[in-house]
Amino acid sequence: MKKSSKKIGLERIKILFNEAEENEEYADRYVFLARKIAMRYNLKIPTKFKRKYCHHCYKYFYPKRYKVRTNPKTKAVEYTCQVCQNVTRFGYRNESK
Numbered sequence: 563m564k565k566s567s568k569k570i571g572l573e574r575i576k577i578l579f580n581e582a583e584e585n586e587e588y589a590d591r592y593v594f595l596a597r598k599i600a601m602r603y604n605l606k607i608p609t610k611f612k613r614k615y616c617h618h619c620y621k622y623f624y625p626k627r628y629k630v631r632t633n634p635k636t637k638a639v640e641y642t643c644q645v646c647q648n649v650t651r652f653g654y655r656n657e658s659k
């Protein structure tokens with residue numbers, strides 16, 4: 563796999579997440595597509611985008627679909643998905659950018 567194609571893949575993921583933000587109706591589909599691209603190009607989805615969807619049912623987290631709270635014990639922000647009721651945790655200890 564060439565480096566340039568990875569770059570293209572990443573670019574597409576960015577576009578998809580930007581679109582998802584604008585367009586709630588298709589947001590879930592954009593998450594699905596972004597994950598597919600990530601798999602195909604063997605990419606990691608950037609952290610800032612990873613936080614935008616449920617890691618259990620892969621629904622896009624648009625407002626009203628999730629609840630956020632911080633958990634000082636695990637040093638994580640917990641996103642409770644209102645669709646599947648699962649909790650997705652993101653650590654804030656090594657927060658950067």
Ligand SMILES: [Zn+2]
Binds near residue numbers: 619620621643646
């Ligand atoms: Zn979910």
